[in-house]
Amino acid sequence: MIFTKRRSSLVxxxxxxxxLVGFSAMLLLKSETQRRETRFSEYVQNISGIVRxxxxxxxxxxxxxxxxxxxxxxxxxxxxxxxxxxVLSAYPxxxxxxxxxxxxxxxxxxxxxLLRRTWRPDFELKxxxxxxxxPAQHQVYLSETWPVLFMYPLLPESSAIYGVRLETVxxxxxxxxxxxxxxxxxxxxxxxxxxGGNAYILMQSVSRPEQLRENTRPNFFGxxxxxxxxxxxxxxxxxxxxxxxxxxxxxxxxxxxxxGSESNVFSTEIEQAGFLDxxxxxxxxxxxxxxxxxxxxxxxxERQLRLGDVLTAETLIILAVLAGVLVLMSVVLIRHFKAIExxxxxxxxxxxxxxxxxxTQLPNRYxxxxxxxxxxxxxxxxxxxxxxxxxxxxxxxxxxxKYGHEIGDEVLRTVANRMLQSTRLCDTVARYGxxxxxxxxxxxxxxxxxxxxxxxxxxxxxxxxxTSAGELSISCSIGVSLCPIHGQSLDTLLKAADQAMYGVKxxxxxxxxxxxxxxx
Numbered sequence: 001m002i003f004t005k006r007r008s009s010l011v012x013x014x015x016x017x018x019x020l021v022g023f024s025a026m027l028l029l030k031s032e033t034q035r036r037e038t039r040f041s042e043y044v045q046n047i048s049g050i051v052r053x054x055x056x057x058x059x060x061x062x063x064x065x066x067x068x069x070x071x072x073x074x075x076x077x078x079x080x081x082x083x084x085x086x087v088l089s090a091y092p093x094x095x096x097x098x099x100x101x102x103x104x105x106x107x108x109x110x111x112x113x114l115l116r117r118t119w120r121p122d123f124e125l126k127x128x129x130x131x132x133x134x135p136a137q138h139q140v141y142l143s144e145t146w147p148v149l150f151m152y153p154l155l156p157e158s159s160a161i162y163g164v165r166l167e168t169v170x171x172x173x174x175x176x177x178x179x180x181x182x183x184x185x186x187x188x189x190x191x192x193x194x195x196g197g198n199a200y201i202l203m204q205s206v207s208r209p210e211q212l213r214e215n216t217r218p219n220f221f222g223x224x225x226x227x228x229x230x231x232x233x234x235x236x237x238x239x240x241x242x243x244x245x246x247x248x249x250x251x252x253x254x255x256x257x258x259x260g261s262e263s264n265v266f267s268t269e270i271e272q273a274g275f276l277d278x279x280x281x282x283x284x285x286x287x288x289x290x291x292x293x294x295x296x297x298x299x300x301x302e303r304q305l306r307l308g309d310v311l312t313a314e315t316l317i318i319l320a321v322l323a324g325v326l327v328l329m330s331v332v333l334i335r336h337f338k339a340i341e342x343x344x345x346x347x348x349x350x351x352x353x354x355x356x357x358x359x360t361q362l363p364n365r366y367x368x369x370x371x372x373x374x375x376x377x378x379x380x381x382x383x384x385x386x387x388x389x390x391x392x393x394x395x396x397x398x399x400x401x402k403y404g405h406e407i408g409d410e411v412l413r414t415v416a417n418r419m420l421q422s423t424r425l426c427d428t429v430a431r432y433g434x435x436x437x438x439x440x441x442x443x444x445x446x447x448x449x450x451x452x453x454x455x456x457x458x459x460x461x462x463x464x465x466x467t468s469a470g471e472l473s474i475s476c477s478i479g480v481s482l483c484p485i486h487g488q489s490l491d492t493l494l495k496a497a498d499q500a501m502y503g504v505k506x507x508x509x510x511x512x513x514x515x516x517x518x519x520x
Contacts, residue, residue: 013333021326025319032310033282040284043246044301048288050243051253051299054093054236055292058229061087062185062202062294065097066227070208075118075217077150084152093235095199096158098228099150099206100166101221108145111219115149119218120162127168131160132194146176148228149220157195166226172201178258179205179226185294190233190255190263200255200263202229202294237266244268250302255295265297273304281305357431359409360416368430368438372490375442379483387450387482388490389439390497391419391457394475394509396435403469410467411474422460423453438494447482447514454478454512462510475510477501486515 068083084097103111108125115123125147128134146166151158166176175188188201206225240251253265284303290296311319355367363371375386393415400408412435419429419437428440441453458478464471479501481487486496500515 017329021322044286055295062229066204066206069206074219074221095232096230097152100146100148100226102144102224126164174259187295189257198233233265252300254298277306362416363430371428385444387441388493390479390501391437391476393435407467407469414465418460422457454480477504477509478512480514
């Protein structure tokens with residue numbers, strides 16, 4: 001029972017140690033996770049700042065180009081090209097600068113004829129669906145047509161765009177209509193360009209006083225124009241990737257157009273996180289709204305923490321130390337408790353040897369005396385009588401002399417077991433020395449029952465004993481004394497029982513006698 005409690009305590013201590021180490025490890029991992037969350041927040045701010053700067057740059061460039069168009073001569077495309085070249089060299093993320101002018105519907109033919117005579121003989125006004133051989137889409141009908149007359153840089157793959165009516169481009173039609181009487185820039189949805197790739201256009205209305213028309217010079221820049229800034233979405237993605245120090249962050253950008261629709265600008269690709277990463281570690285996410293006047297954009301950030309993020313070299317060293325402490329603590333506790341158990345076992349063994357006979361495992365005279373004191377206390381308190389039997393084996397010396405002490409020991413062990421079988425659990429059978437035994441019979445109802453119990457012991461012992469030397473006959477002589485009739489001390493009762501047993505010996509042995517001596 002004591003061992004069970006102690007082992008339960010040992011298990012409890014080990015569980016407590018595991019819990020403390022586990023709690024420390026959890027705090028360590030939580031601290032590392034919080035550090036990663038802080039870095040993620042700083043990263044989001046950095047990328048958002050880069051995107052915001054580019055959007056602000058787009059507005060500034062468009063504003064400058066619009067101001068230039070207000071001042072340039074109506075046919076001076078060379079000055080416009082030089083200006084555009086300077087801008088694009090400073091801001092390489094801008095793909096192209098364009099300009100379109102308003103031409104009244106009634107003057108389309110005359111305008112087309114003018115540019116053929118003064119600029120390009122093959123010039124014509126074009127509808128975008130016809131150029132791309134795509135079905136016509138919904139467009140906003142305006143009172144003017146808006147052909148593209150200036151582009152920089154002039155790329156071979158985009159030269160066919162000259163003369164394209166902007167209002168026939170479905171994804172530009174609504175944005176173009178919104179530029180009327182609006183000084184603020186207007187953004188288009190993201191679209192696939194004629195020459196390939198995805199882009200969006202930032203446009204702004206430009207107005208200037210009417211100039212005298214000269215039929216000998218091309219009229220590229222009229223009194224009502226729209227300036228266009230063409231931005232490839234890939235350039236914005238390149239800027240983000242260039243500053244992206246953590247390639248496990250998924251970034252997506254969504255542009256909100258003037259029509260209220262949303263267009264996906266870009267989305268970074270990342271390696272899929274593992275199952276254990278998603279199971280045990282959090283998904284960091286953030287949303288940033290860039291409230292640009294012309295290019296309102298939403299940036300979405302996601303970062304699934306990986307085990308490699310939190311299990312850094314420093315963290316692994318600390319976890320290894322904690323694991324070592326846990327193992328060492330468990331080993332020390334187990335050794336400590338085992339040492340205590342061994343000491344208790346040794347103590348119990350020593351206590352047992354001090355109170356029991358080594359040969360027969362019966363109580364010795366010291367334990368018998370303690371049991372006698374308990375029985376005597378019960379008699380004084382409750383009046384419960386008890387008896388003392390003294391048993392001496394007959395002719396036991398002859399067995400030792402004839403067969404040896406080993407055979408004698410076998411006989412003694414057998415006799416001890418037989419006495420235990422013939423008595424009750426509440427009685428005490430003890431070896432008093434040599435071939436002498438004593439029995440304490442408690443809870444006696446009457447004196448006669450003591451002699452009956454002694455007769456049963458005599459009969460049990462008198463059976464033959466099987467030994468290594470063969471079957472041997474054995475008998476004993478028993479003397480019985482009663483408390484308080486024959487005495488009230490152990491010595492007195494033993495002397496009385498010894499005299500009764502001596503009388504049996506004189507009468508030929510193998511018998512039971514109750515002492516006749518009365519206590520004084």
